[in-house]
Amino acid sequence: MLSLVVMFLLWIKVKGLDYVIVHQRWIFVCLFLLPLSVVFDVYYYVRAWLIFKMCSAPKQHDQRVRDIQRQVREWRKEGRKAFMCTGRPGWLTVSLRVGKYKKTHKNIMINMMDILEVDTDRQVVRVEPLANMGQVTALLTSIGWTLPVLPELDDLTVGGLVMGTGIESSSHIYGLFQHICVAYELVLADGSLVRCTEMENSDLFHAIPWSCGSLGFLVAAEIKIVPAKPWVKLHYEPVRGLENICKRFTEASENKQNTFVEGLQYSLDSAVIMTGTMTDHAEPDKINRIGLHFKPWFFKHVEGYLKGNRPGVEYIPLRQYYHRHTRSIFWELQDIIPFGNNPLFRWLFGWMVPPKISLLKLTQGETIRRLYEQHHVVQDMLVPMKHLQAAITRFHQDIDVYPLWLCPFLLPPGRGMVHPKGQEEELYVDIGAYGEPKVKHFEAKASTRQLEKFVRDVHGFQMLYADVYMEREEFWEMFDGKLYHRLREELGCKDAFPEVYDKICKSARH
Ligand SMILES: Cc1cc2nc3c(=O)[nH]c(=O)nc-3n(C[C@H](O)[C@H](O)[C@H](O)COP(=O)(O)OP(=O)(O)OC[C@H]3O[C@@H](n4cnc5c(N)ncnc54)[C@H](O)[C@@H]3O)c2cc1C
Numbered sequence: 430m431l432s433l434v435v436m437f438l439l440w441i442k443v444k445g446l447d448y449v450i451v452h453q454r455w456i457f458v459c460l461f462l463l464p465l466s467v468v469f470d471v472y473y474y475v476r477a478w479l480i481f482k483m484c485s486a487p488k489q490h491d492q493r494v495r496d497i498q499r500q501v502r503e504w505r506k507e508g509r510k511a512f513m514c515t516g517r518p519g520w521l522t523v524s525l526r527v528g529k530y531k532k533t534h535k536n537i538m539i540n541m542m543d544i545l546e547v548d549t550d551r552q553v554v555r556v557e558p559l560a561n562m563g564q565v566t567a568l569l570t571s572i573g574w575t576l577p578v579l580p581e582l583d584d585l586t587v588g589g590l591v592m593g594t595g596i597e598s599s600s601h602i603y604g605l606f607q608h609i610c611v612a613y614e615l616v617l618a619d620g621s622l623v624r625c626t627e628m629e630n631s632d633l634f635h636a637i638p639w640s641c642g643s644l645g646f647l648v649a650a651e652i653k654i655v656p657a658k659p660w661v662k663l664h665y666e667p668v669r670g671l672e673n674i675c676k677r678f679t680e681a682s683e684n685k686q687n688t689f690v691e692g693l694q695y696s697l698d699s700a701v702i703m704t705g706t707m708t709d710h711a712e713p714d715k716i717n718r719i720g721l722h723f724k725p726w727f728f729k730h731v732e733g734y735l736k737g738n739r740p741g742v743e744y745i746p747l748r749q750y751y752h753r754h755t756r757s758i759f760w761e762l763q764d765i766i767p768f769g770n771n772p773l774f775r776w777l778f779g780w781m782v783p784p785k786i787s788l789l790k791l792t793q794g795e796t797i798r799r800l801y802e803q804h805h806v807v808q809d810m811l812v813p814m815k816h817l818q819a820a821i822t823r824f825h826q827d828i829d830v831y832p833l834w835l836c837p838f839l840l841p842p843g844r845g846m847v848h849p850k851g852q853e854e855e856l857y858v859d860i861g862a863y864g865e866p867k868v869k870h871f872e873a874k875a876s877t878r879q880l881e882k883f884v885r886d887v888h889g890f891q892m893l894y895a896d897v898y899m900e901r902e903e904f905w906e907m908f909d910g911k912l913y914h915r916l917r918e919e920l921g922c923k924d925a926f927p928e929v930y931d932k933i934c935k936s937a938r939h
Pocket residue numbers: 515517521522523524525539558580581582584585586587588589590592593594595596597641642643645646647648758786807892894932
């Protein structure tokens with residue numbers, strides 16, 4: 430063993446640490462990041478559990494809010510020298526880019542990561558902004574409740590999902606994450622604490638989603654909850670032919686009997702469409718506990734139905750269904766640990782997977798960051814369902830990345846940054862492309878701009894965590910800025926927070 434370690438260290442010395450980290454990243458990830466990720470997870474899990482059991486979170490919450498108000502007032506006393514932003518380090522977020530502004534703006538520390546209250550009478554859960562989805566499902570599903578929209582990755586935070594956005598395979602019924610929120614509590618630029626709902630400070634309530642912290646600091650959110658059942662009965666249907674895929678997917682999304690609808694598109698003309706419902710009982714011979722560490726990665730398991738050209742039905746434990754894409758970070762992990770889905774690896778080390786995205790970001794270095802930027806796409810584009818076929822064709826021509834994630838959602842009319850063109854609710858679809866583009870002519874900026882133009886033209890929206898190459902005018906053509914700009918003026922945000930475009934545009938991020 431010792432000789433192996435010595436040989437390994439010698440090899441690193443000969444090749445250079447940079448070379449090993451760039452070309453054999455899996456070594457670094459498996460030896461260091463996986464164990465470290467386990468330590469992180471255990472720490473945060475135990476912490477959240479203890480705090481909830483001791484009921485200490487609600488008592489400490491008010492004190493923490495006062496501390497944020499104090500920091501904002503101090504910033505005003507000091508003469509408002511720079512804009513403010515949250516003090517959470519950029520590498521800790523799920524978004525792949527790190528905001529440069531963290532270094533130049535006044536960082537307001539928002540150390541709030543607890544679930545404050547579950548009120549089953551009003552059917553709401555009140556949470557702090559850094560509470561994450563893994564934490565929320567662990568608590569809610571254990572007492573028979575769930576969020577109607579539960580974004581898949583464990584580490585996504587309530588603050589990020591409210592101020593950015595969030596979606597899940599039940600969004601064709603409930604809308605985006607913002608649409609299941611009933612109240613936000615915010616500390617504004619003048620240090621005051623306000624609560625906003627559909628009825629109270631209603632303009633602010635509508636303007637907050639997608640504003641990326643440029644109207645105030647979120648300190649708590651109240652989110653709807655619904656009763657949960659222990660199993661998801663999931664149908665897998667392989668479909669061939671692009672026209673047929675779009676037709677079947679639209680039908681499945683319009684059918685409100687389906688609690689969950691999701692599509693994985695494996696090539697221009699092949700996909701598996703999944704529809705699911707929650708149930709109390711499972712047929713024992715059809716149970717598949719997909720979340721167990723030795724089980725195949727979910728997108729590979731689904732591909733099996735396409736390769737076998739057969740439909741199927743399975744019963745999956747609810748929480749394992751929600752986090753079905755967590756272990757393989759959708760399909761991103763295959764580029765980092767190429768043998769990660771090998772049965773031997775899964776049996777031996779699968780329980781440590783996935784490495785934390787934050788640790789991957791922290792340790793990626795400039796070379797990997799540049800390589801990723803030029804040879805890797807991570808984009809979610811939200812387009813009206815009626816343009817699905819044109820959109821997939823466009824994705825194919827401009828980037829050619831598969832699988833594509835297809836997630837339908839209902840977009841109600843509104844006056845915030847994101848709503849349909851007309852006054853009617855409209856069915857949309859999130860097309861997620863994560864991976865290495867296969868088109869020869871791929872050029873990150875030009876290709877993404879082409880996609881962005883298509884999305885603007887069909888009145889779609891780009892998720893703001895991704896690389897956004899639009900110019901400011903193009904950005905405000907895509908998003909409705911009327912209410913947003915008025916509130917920035919009225920609430921004194923213009924010298925307190927950067928405009929949302931200046932936080933998310935390409936030049937604002939590493
Ligand atoms: C690899 C990857 C996988 C993803 N998977 C999913 C998925 O499964 N489902 C899904 O719906 N989405 C997914 N997304 C997109 C994700 O929803 C957005 O990136 C989301 O905004 C990120 O949440 P976060 O917790 O990392 O937020 P952050 O990046 O921390 O925050 C997002 C924005 O909100 C602001 N903000 C956060 N907290 C506060 C606060 N308290 N006060 C004021 N402003 C605040 C931040 O300043 C920032 O501008 C994924 C993205 C990536 C990169």
